[in-house]
Amino acid sequence: MATRDLVGAACGSPVPGRRAAWTGISLAFAALGRVFVSLDRNFRVLHASSVLDTLVGEGAVEAAIGRPMEELLGADLFGEAGALRLALQNGQRREGWRAMLQSDTHGAQLVSVTAAPLIHGDSDVCDPNAEYVVVMRPASEEINQAETTAFMGIVARSPAMIRVIDLIHVLRDSLVTCLLTGASGTGKEVVARALHMTSKHASGPFVAVNCGALPADLLESELFGHVKGAFTGAIRDRLGRFEEATNGTLFLDEVGDLPMPLQVKLLRVLQEQTFQRVGGNGTVTTNARIIAATNRDLTKQVADGEFREDLYYRLRVVPIHIEKLAxxxxxxxxxxxxxxxxxxxxxxxxxxxxxxxxxxxxxxxxxxxxxxxxxxxxxxxxxxxxxxxxxxxxxxxxxxxxxxxxxxxxxxxxxxxxxxxxxxxxxxxxxxxxxxxxxxxxxxxxxxxxxxxxxxxxxxxxxxxx
Structure with missing residues (x-):
């Protein structure tokens, strides 16, 4: 579909001035290699310039019309709680945000995004249904640190966090075990969720367990489950978090607090992908991906004999450090x-x-x-x-x-x-x-x-x- 036809569709009526305005805007941005998009109040695409076909592939413009913008740039930016969507609803402009432009047929492209509320003034030249404008351009492969990246709940522009986001991209579709380190409150669980949502298990559950929040006996049952009669109060069989995380991800927060006996049992799970419920004899198989996190210095704990060295290296297949906000x-x-x-x-x-x-x-x-x-x-x-x-x-x-x-x-x-x-x-x-x-x-x-x-x-x- 030609840009001229799309402009007419966006305008909703064959008003010559309105058609000329949208065509002129689209051509001006096209000369700069920018994609120009207008959105309605529900953040659906009303108009998209022809550069989108050049950027993503033939047919992208036609496919975009009427679609929610979150399908193109992701829920992190344009979902109900998306950072850009919230800013636009508050009447604010945002410049230079990075996002992955999605395409059903041509994969995803990294783009730089600028968005703002559309100011109509007293003129009826613009489509009255157009509430917001979005301008996109291809992002160079080298990250420009002056720009912002919003990815899977991570909003950042610092080199340290951009490197974390890059690593998450590298690990896309992987189920490798990761160890997240960093002080409390730095966002380790947010990173863990991002790792989960970009993995082969993204459609499965994300199950989080705080290893420091429960006594050792209760934590064992929490992780591995128990059979009826295993201990006083065990009136029925209970699935543990490993089984709940089947085909998904198990996030072990504060893994440095794990008691030594449970470290042995966790090591076996990582080595053999099997375990036994508390009080049970049967072997249970798990395919849950393990992501662990700690705010402790595990190397010091290993040296002090408080954490198993073999478990440390099993968890630390891919180490990811989250810097303090300071x-x-x-x-x-x-x-x-x-x-x-x-x-x-x-x-x-x-x-x-x-x-x-x-x-x-x-x-x-x-x-x-x-x-x-x-x-x-x-x-x-x-x-x-x-x-x-x-x-x-x-x-x-x-x-x-x-x-x-x-x-x-x-x-x-x-x-x-x-x-x-x-x-x-x-x-x-x-x-x-x-x-x-x-x-x-x-x-x-x-x-x-x-x-x-x-x-x-x-x-x-x-x-x-x-």
């Missing part, structure tokens, strides 16, 4: 916006962070990692009475870093700089240096300074830079 500060603003959009939609509110609130988020060390950031956003939404979240709406530990100079002086302490009320006397020079080093690319300079582009722009005006 070590991937590029993700803080992105995650904060993502959580704010989710909470805002759930509560029917449209909120945003002030530049100073973002600065407080970026300066805080986040000992509780992503989980603490999510809780922080939930708190801010609950207490904020405006549309803009200010520093005073954040939990007290984020703003406690400010010490009044007079009070500090009386205590004999060096006064600490307020992150909100003032700027260091050398800040203008630091900003100028960063801009010069990045050849006055504001996006890269903001990233180097650890602040948002909005904050950088405001400070450039304040210090009359550029």
């Amino acid at each position: 070590h991937r500060r590029e993700d803080i603003e992105l995650l904060a916006r993502y959580f704010l959009a989710k909470v805002g939609v759930r509560q029917g509110r449209t909120l945003r962070f002030s530049p100073d609130a973002f600065k407080a988020l970026l300066q805080y060390p986040w000992p509780g990692n992503v989980r603490e950031l999510q809780n922080c956003v939930e708190y801010a939404v609950a207490v904020c009475q405006r549309q803009t979240i200010l520093p005073e709406d954040l939990p007290s530990e984020l703003t406690r870093q400010t010490v009044e100079p007079t009070t500090a002086h009386l205590r004999g302490e060096e006064p600490r700089q307020s992150f909100v009320d003032g700027a260091p006397p050398t800040e203008a020079a630091q900003i100028r240096t960063a801009l010069e080093e990045q050849h006055w690319n504001r996006g890269q300079a903001a990233k180097a300074l650890g602040m948002s582009r909005t904050t950088l722009w405001r400070k450039m005006r304040e210090y009359q830079l550029g």
